[in-house]
Amino acid sequence: MENIIKSLAAKLTSKRLGHSLGVSETARVLAERFGAQPEKARLAGLIHDCARELSNNNLLQMAKSFGIVISDVEMANPSLLHAPVGAYLAKAEFGIMDEQVLQAVKLHTTGGPAMTILDKVVFLADYIEPNRSFPGVDQIRNLAQTDLDQAVLAAYDQTLRFVIAQGGLIHTASVEGRNFILLNSIKNE
Ligand SMILES: [Fe+2]
Numbered sequence: 001m002e003n004i005i006k007s008l009a010a011k012l013t014s015k016r017l018g019h020s021l022g023v024s025e026t027a028r029v030l031a032e033r034f035g036a037q038p039e040k041a042r043l044a045g046l047i048h049d050c051a052r053e054l055s056n057n058n059l060l061q062m063a064k065s066f067g068i069v070i071s072d073v074e075m076a077n078p079s080l081l082h083a084p085v086g087a088y089l090a091k092a093e094f095g096i097m098d099e100q101v102l103q104a105v106k107l108h109t110t111g112g113p114a115m116t117i118l119d120k121v122v123f124l125a126d127y128i129e130p131n132r133s134f135p136g137v138d139q140i141r142n143l144a145q146t147d148l149d150q151a152v153l154a155a156y157d158q159t160l161r162f163v164i165a166q167g168g169l170i171h172t173a174s175v176e177g178r179n180f181i182l183l184n185s186i187k188n189e
């Protein structure tokens with residue numbers, strides 16, 4: 001873990017490194033609360049943004065070289081690729097082979113359907129770690145005290161509202177992820 005933090009420090013601004021440490025610790029706590037493996041959450045949280053500061057060109061090139069299928073929305077907004085590219089980079093550069101950890105990194109930005117508890121915990125930690133401050137974050141922090149799915153749902157809602165207000169493109173994985181949770185909660189009623 002110490003070695004990873006050192007090489008992250010060379011890749012990321014100190015602000016982003018602070019964010020990554022915040023996500024790591026928040027993900028660990030959420031994992032303990034909701035029943036994912038805390039060590040995996042801690043690791044995934046630490047490395048989740050390892051590709052965040054690559055240029056758009058670099059992200060596109062690396063995505064191609066890793067064989068990642070680039071959607072139209074990602075082509076128009078390459079920074080979204082930092083999540084899947086980060087998963088490959090974590091394997092190549094940090095030797096992380098744990099597929100559950102790599103999947104949580106891959107899904108941390110858009111979310112997606114059928115996420116594991118570990119995936120959700122990292123997705124949510126990215127949203128609510130202590131350095132985050134935006135309107136509505138405290139409400140999601142409160143939900144994250146008791147209900148993982150409702151907190152993840154609120155994070156999707158907030159992100160989608162924000163993207164729509166900006167006139168931006170919506171990634172289909174976010175829509176699928178949000179529908180998945182809603183359909184599940186209807187089934188369980
Ligand atoms: Fe990210």
Ligand SMILES: [Fe+2]
Pocket residue numbers: 019023048049126
């Ligand atoms: Fe992040």
